[in-house]
Amino acid sequence: MADLAGLPATVGDALSVVRARLAAAGVPDAAVDARVLAQSAFGGDRALLLTRRTTAPPPDAWADLLAMSDRRARGEPVSRILGLREFWSLPFRITRDTLDPRPDTETVISVVLDRLGARQDPLTLVDLGTGTGCILLALLSELPEARGIGIDRSAGAASVARDNARALGLSGRSRFMVGDWVTAVSADSVDIVVSNPPYIPSGTIDGLQREVARYDPRAALDGGTDGLRAYRDLVPGAAKVLRPGGLAVFEVGADQADPVERLMKGAGFNNLQKRLDFSGIPRCVSGQKTVGLPED
Ligand SMILES: C[S@@+](CC[C@H](N)C(=O)[O-])C[C@H]1O[C@@H](n2cnc3c(N)ncnc32)[C@H](O)[C@@H]1O
Helix, strand or coil: CCCHHHCCCCHHHHHHHHHHHHHHCCCCCHHHHHHHHHHHHHCCCHHHHHHCCCCCCCHHHHHHHHHHHHHHHCCCCHHHHHCEEEECCEEEECCCCCCCCCHHHHHHHHHHHHHHCCCCCCCEEEEECCCCCHHHHHHHHHCCCCEEEEEECCHHHHHHHHHHHHHCCCHHHEEEEECCCCCCCCCCCEEEEEECCCCECHHHHHHCCHHHHCCCCHHHHECCCCCCHHHHHHHHHHHHHEEEEEEEEEECCCCCHHHHHHHHHHCCEEEEEEEECCCCCEEEEEEEECCCCCCC
């Protein structure tokens, strides 16, 4: 509950108080986070906040801001406090059931679009481990003739993805299902498989930043002992459901591009490519299902 006895005289003072609280709690980028939370509490954008700097803060909004800053000081990311994350310049609702989408994952979108080039035919996409639906929905926003299915083992995540599709006006071309990877997808039926699976080695999760270790769902992070467990199912699964010549694009963790590339070669993918993320780390491995791949 907010301490209203300490109601600051102006919005500018309120912002300074919150900034100082976050900095004292060791929050990196305390000034940015304080501003974003203040925008949410007081309403409006950065410019409006500036114009209100000398006005008195409404007590309810100050109480909300204090409650949000307490959560941030305890390590909860701003995106989780607001329940919102921007990805590929689109707004996505996030909940405790979903991973908080990362900018690195935009590499998957770039790889798909670059490898498709000018193709605009009615492609079928499948996003395995869809979470908020961010990968599938970002791609559908760029490919107006395409349709897609997002699959997640978490019913909560599939429901959030459905809501995001509706909010973005993309529910007519997308479907979200609860399931285990490709189990419900027919063989040779899709043109593109994308996935950002859980890939953090189990033993390292507790040592990650508290923003990740405490707030992202463990099922979205845990890739088994060596981090590669999901790829051992996903790579042959993608080879099964793709049409010959179809494209698979997998996000990978640090040091995983080579082993995932080997798995893809072994499953009959060719034209393999690796793509670096903004930090110069190999972040995606992609390849095409060989035409005439023998049935197993
Ligand atoms: C790293 S998150 C990625 C979420 C989203 N695609 C993104 O990039 O933000 C991995 C997702 O895979 C889901 N998942 C884990 N195991 C799965 C399985 N066997 N079948 C389907 N989804 C699974 C998790 O629930 C989680 O939503």
